[in-house]
Amino acid sequence: MAHDIKNPISVISMSLENLRELYGVDESKQKQFDKVERSIDVIIHQIDDVLNFVREQPLEISKIKFSEIIRELLDSIKISNEIKIIIPKNDIEISCDKNQILICLNNLITNGIQAIRDKGEIQIRVSEQKDNVIIQVQDSGKGVSKENIEKIFEPLFTTKQKGTGLGLSSVVAIIDSHHGKISVTSPPTIFTITLPKTTDKT
Known part of the structure; x- marks a missing residue:
């Protein structure tokens, strides 16, 4: 389930990196990419919060x-x-x-x-x-x-x-x-x- 949820986000992240390279030093576009990246990070963190809350795993001490x-x-x-x-x-x-x-x-x-x-x-x-x-x-x-x-x-x-x-x-x-x-x-x-x-x- 975690893989199914996170896989599309990974595709978005990789596409974002490709766009960064494509537009190079265009500062205005890089700022927009930064906003997208921060939003992706928020989504990932929220998914992790939910998964960590519902997932019960035995400890590996x-x-x-x-x-x-x-x-x-x-x-x-x-x-x-x-x-x-x-x-x-x-x-x-x-x-x-x-x-x-x-x-x-x-x-x-x-x-x-x-x-x-x-x-x-x-x-x-x-x-x-x-x-x-x-x-x-x-x-x-x-x-x-x-x-x-x-x-x-x-x-x-x-x-x-x-x-x-x-x-x-x-x-x-x-x-x-x-x-x-x-x-x-x-x-x-x-x-x-x-x-x-x-x-x-x-």
Whole structure:
């Protein structure tokens, strides 16, 4: 199903790249192509939100360095030159389903990028606390109101005009399956994920 949905979008993306090459340095047309590309990214993100929310998969737990997760994460996200991603200098080994945690972090980073309106800083931190690993994602946006924070993890709740309201709900489900917790404080907006150092396969 995911392939059937995403395949036409891939065709559109490839056609867009061909048009970019065809029109070369025509600045006005390149700006239009940028708008189309951003719209494609929104559609893909919305599809991913829905699929991640409805899809139930058994965890594939393995030990992995957090730096490897971050490297794959940054390779998968389009980041403008106006955004600075600050990654942790320290490294910690985590017992988790790498692909599922990538989905979580992708959602949080994407939310951060939207919050700072494609200009600002996003900081990722990782630390150890007794039997847990703590991951934090902080953005330099204006923050989230107290009213919205109380609803932020609820399915279908969104403050975005083009949001599905399922992204953070998927994050909660994934963290729950790892027997972990996620919380948020604002301002500044900081999402904190707490994972046990050892996670059983469920």
